[in-house]
Amino acid sequence: MNKARSNPLNSVMMHGALILYTLIALFPVFVILINSFKTRKAIFREPLALPDADSFSTIGYETVMKQGDFLLYFQNSMIVTVASIFFVLLFGAMAAYALSEYRFRGNMLMGLYLALGIMIPIRIGTVAILEMMVATGLVNTLWALILVYTAQGLPLAVFILSEFMRQVSDDLKNAGRIDGLSEYTIFFRLVLPLVRPAMATVAVFNMIPIWNDLWFPLILAPAEETKTLTLGSQVFIGQFVTDWNAVLSALSMAILPVLILYVIFSRQLIRGITSGAVK
Amino acid sequence: MTALSLKNVNKSFGDIHVLKDINIEVEEGEFVVFVGPSGCGKSTLLRVIAGLEDATSGEIHIAGNQVNLTPPSKRGIAMVFQSYALYPHLNVRGNMTLALKQEGQPKAVIAERVQKAANMLDLGPYLDRYPSELSGGQRQRVAIGRAIVREPKLFLFDEPLSNLDAALRMNTRIEIANLHSQLGASMIYVTHDQTEAMTLADKIVVLRDGRVEQIGSPMELYNNPANQFVAGFLGAPSMNFFPAELLGAGGERTMGIRPEDLFIAEDGPLSVQVRHVEHLGGDTNVIARLDGHQITARLFGQHQVAEGENLRLGFKPESTYAFDREGQRLR
Numbered sequence: 001m002n003k004a005r006s007n008p009l010n011s012v013m014m015h016g017a018l019i020l021y022t023l024i025a026l027f028p029v030f031v032i033l034i035n036s037f038k039t040r041k042a043i044f045r046e047p048l049a050l051p052d053a054d055s056f057s058t059i060g061y062e063t064v065m066k067q068g069d070f071l072l073y074f075q076n077s078m079i080v081t082v083a084s085i086f087f088v089l090l091f092g093a094m095a096a097y098a099l100s101e102y103r104f105r106g107n108m109l110m111g112l113y114l115a116l117g118i119m120i121p122i123r124i125g126t127v128a129i130l131e132m133m134v135a136t137g138l139v140n141t142l143w144a145l146i147l148v149y150t151a152q153g154l155p156l157a158v159f160i161l162s163e164f165m166r167q168v169s170d171d172l173k174n175a176g177r178i179d180g181l182s183e184y185t186i187f188f189r190l191v192l193p194l195v196r197p198a199m200a201t202v203a204v205f206n207m208i209p210i211w212n213d214l215w216f217p218l219i220l221a222p223a224e225e226t227k228t229l230t231l232g233s234q235v236f237i238g239q240f241v242t243d244w245n246a247v248l249s250a251l252s253m254a255i256l257p258v259l260i261l262y263v264i265f266s267r268q269l270i271r272g273i274t275s276g277a278v279k
Numbered sequence: 280m281t282a283l284s285l286k287n288v289n290k291s292f293g294d295i296h297v298l299k300d301i302n303i304e305v306e307e308g309e310f311v312v313f314v315g316p317s318g319c320g321k322s323t324l325l326r327v328i329a330g331l332e333d334a335t336s337g338e339i340h341i342a343g344n345q346v347n348l349t350p351p352s353k354r355g356i357a358m359v360f361q362s363y364a365l366y367p368h369l370n371v372r373g374n375m376t377l378a379l380k381q382e383g384q385p386k387a388v389i390a391e392r393v394q395k396a397a398n399m400l401d402l403g404p405y406l407d408r409y410p411s412e413l414s415g416g417q418r419q420r421v422a423i424g425r426a427i428v429r430e431p432k433l434f435l436f437d438e439p440l441s442n443l444d445a446a447l448r449m450n451t452r453i454e455i456a457n458l459h460s461q462l463g464a465s466m467i468y469v470t471h472d473q474t475e476a477m478t479l480a481d482k483i484v485v486l487r488d489g490r491v492e493q494i495g496s497p498m499e500l501y502n503n504p505a506n507q508f509v510a511g512f513l514g515a516p517s518m519n520f521f522p523a524e525l526l527g528a529g530g531e532r533t534m535g536i537r538p539e540d541l542f543i544a545e546d547g548p549l550s551v552q553v554r555h556v557e558h559l560g561g562d563t564n565v566i567a568r569l570d571g572h573q574i575t576a577r578l579f580g581q582h583q584v585a586e587g588e589n590l591r592l593g594f595k596p597e598s599t600y601a602f603d604r605e606g607q608r609l610r
Binding site: 169171172174175176177178179180181189190193194 | 326329330331350351352353356357358360361362363364365366367368377378381382425437
């Protein structure tokens, strides 16, 4: 073992730094969680105090459950996020495979073109997107959001995945070809499992901005039945009065699903299965 | 019947001409080795035969059928890769049966062939293991087993031993030779290792820069090389070359003499200074300078030769080779 790494002082300092960072990162979440269980007065009197018998209240959660259809908002957010990630991964991986596996004229240009989106924020095109959605009648449907988020996620997905797919052994793909597997089977059964860690990375990178986005739901799908969670929570934030109990409760509940999705994807980061395929 | 015949096969990647007018015939049951330095196009040639690359021009016939437009899986071939290329998500049995399932073979046939291949390669206890749980040598045997179960007309081996350690390499080499005699199938084997080529081949094809330099049996190539390249490539240590005038012969010729044909002789014509001695037990390799040229002598048995010592080496006149300035053999 490395000498520097086994030195106890270094180890303590390293862990100290990591713990400090964890505390800083978790602090806002912690504040939101404790305050969501307090009365309005207690939130303002002592924002950092834990809820006690006096200040404990679930009024925020009750308001959230009563006002608006939060279960529907949850469902909408979930559908949009999961469907967008699914399409980003599917189309991104397919495009990446084509770019990395096949020699064709303009391969390089096509790759650059597909990666261009990383540098240009999709929100610049909001007006044009809205016009397009109106023309196709997709305004106030979840499809409008899914399509936009898929487009938003593809450039980075293609860029990352094509790098990883170049590293997949040619011999393995050729063995599949000789054994009579179709190109689709090679892609789905041989290549995709080997780039799973990269796919999980892409999924995590895309998931959180989609889940938290307020811009496109507000513009493309503000109707009651297509509201996402972030948009739904805005009911409680007014120009003059803000129902902090309700906002904090809604946000607390919004953390849960992303957390679950994150755990699912990060488990995929574990390699394991790839070792022993070649060499 | 010929198992494989290549007629004027050419292959270019863009402007780079990789294979130039390749003509090769492989007879039924023959073990043919393609050998050459790295970058000579031998692996590309194998991939063209397998159908993984298209030939730019020329004809490829496998067992009498032209296969230029046939996909790899329908060519009646099986291939063993350098990196094994086992399917990581399938166990050994799954790896061996996948191609047969794709062909739609009945279950009984599949089971029987797997059993037979497993017995032949001692893979019986490992059939339910995954590739990640096998050692390098076992993985290579699974890769060979995957080729055997298909009962192909032609086996293709792409440097199958280069990822194994030296001891295992020798064992597997013998196993492949046994396999060839048991199956009696036609095999094509690509390697850059001239020992593998000499020991396994019925016929060696020496390639350089995408051209066939010479085709023949190992002993033909060893005893009768067509040019300086083939002479230098086959045999270890490789043949010594020096200008003929050092021997007093005229003309701009290059003389070649194999290290094993040199011996210590008091009145020998070559006066050399020893630079380095390798004691191998059975042989002693003496690396020496001859007028600015390096010369290697392989002496049989054990010899006490000191570095820096001056020696006289002799040879039989009939064991020399002469080459012209282009490297072509002069007879």
